[in-house]
Amino acid sequence: MSFFSRLSSAWRQLNRRGKILVGIAAVVVFMIIVGSLGGGDEGDGNTGRSSNSRTQPVEQERPLTVREQIEDCFDPWDGNHNGFEDQIRPLLNDEGSMETHETRFTTTPDANDEVTVVMEYSAKNAFGGRVKAVALGSMNYKTCRVTVIDTGLES
Secondary structure, three states: OOOOHHHHHHHHHHOOHHHHHHHHHHHHHHHHHHHHHHOOOOOOOOOOOOOOOOOOOOOOOOOOHHHHHHHOOOOOOOOOOHHHHHHHHOOOOOOOHOEEEEEEEEEOOOOOOEEEEEEEEEEEEOOOHHHEEEEEEEEEEOOOOEEEEOOOOOO
């Protein structure tokens, strides 16, 4: 009896679950073999070539654009500028009631590297009613510091 006929006979005797396990094992072995042949980035870079062979240049990170630098100043989760909120919150009657609805900014800085930031928020007033307000600020996009220009609160 040949090897392949024994293999075929053994395969027919396996139940469905056994065949699934053999298939999974085959995929894992295949992935290990392909992973080990791929080479990847690990190792010392010695490819067995002579020292005068051309090598690929290392890809350098490109500098961030102005827009990307501005966007990095804002919370990636909700888009708010936490420092701007922290400057407005102590001025409210109920600090814990502040909800920021939207924060927008200009993408073209002025000569002082400043961009305009507009934050729409709401909070409870002295009577317990919720009021909306719009705060205006100026942010240096290199330091991410915001200077409050207008809180949106009535004096």
